[in-house]
Amino acid sequence: MLIHPWDAARDDTEWQRWLAEHDFGQLAVNGAPGEPPLVQPLHFVYDPAAAHVLSHLARPNPVWKALEADPEVLLSVVDDYAFIPGPWQAPEGTPAEHGVPTSFYAAVQLRCTAHVIDEPRAKAALLQAQVEHFQPEGGSAEVVADAPPYGPKLAGLRVLRLQVNDVRAKFKYADGKPESVRYRIASGLASRCEDRDSGALKVQLSRMPPCQ
Numbered sequence: 001m002l003i004h005p006w007d008a009a010r011d012d013t014e015w016q017r018w019l020a021e022h023d024f025g026q027l028a029v030n031g032a033p034g035e036p037p038l039v040q041p042l043h044f045v046y047d048p049a050a051a052h053v054l055s056h057l058a059r060p061n062p063v064w065k066a067l068e069a070d071p072e073v074l075l076s077v078v079d080d081y082a083f084i085p086g087p088w089q090a091p092e093g094t095p096a097e098h099g100v101p102t103s104f105y106a107a108v109q110l111r112c113t114a115h116v117i118d119e120p121r122a123k124a125a126l127l128q129a130q131v132e133h134f135q136p137e138g139g140s141a142e143v144v145a146d147a148p149p150y151g152p153k154l155a156g157l158r159v160l161r162l163q164v165n166d167v168r169a170k171f172k173y174a175d176g177k178p179e180s181v182r183y184r185i186a187s188g189l190a191s192r193c194e195d196r197d198s199g200a201l202k203v204q205l206s207r208m209p210p211c212q
Helices: 012-020 063-069 120-134 151-156 179-192 197-206
Strands: 024-029 038-043 045-047 052-058 072-084 102-117 157-172
Touching: 012 045, 012 102, 012 157, 024 063, 038 052, 038 063, 045 120, 052 102, 052 120, 063 102, 072 179, 072 197, 102 120, 102 197, 120 151, 120 157, 151 157, 179 197
Parallel strands: none
Antiparallel strands: 024 038, 024 072, 045 052, 052 157, 072 102, 102 157
């Protein structure tokens, strides 16, 4: 992933806060020789203090065999993306039709070493942590290894703990453009207000100086 200096995360806090609100991504696992990578969409929980990611998948998933051969993986998360029409990007003093269309997006890539958890009690505790993250309001029984309703189902799942070794984060929101162009783009996103425009606008504005 190409990251220009103006697209880089300003510090670890920026990408960590963004990742805390974007907990669905794609896990890329090296395939067998001559085969393409395996790419598995999944929900996950990122713990910055422990520098690891928790997730789980069904036991029949082909990812497990691939991880036995090579535990080095990449978790990719992309969101808050929007198409930016050319006229919004036109430099000041030039015809609007000379502007170059582009895409806005935020992307975080975590390079990790995968660890598979199969011990029932450890697996239950880690699954419970995931339930509490995604369902903080409660409403589901506790995940306990030797008790219903979930205990008997644990054999069909394996927990994945990804130890984070490196992070690459990109926030492509025209930070290299003059302020007047950036505010014009922000106004366009606010007016269009389609699909993921609001998310893209939120990230863009968080990286811009306040109006004077």
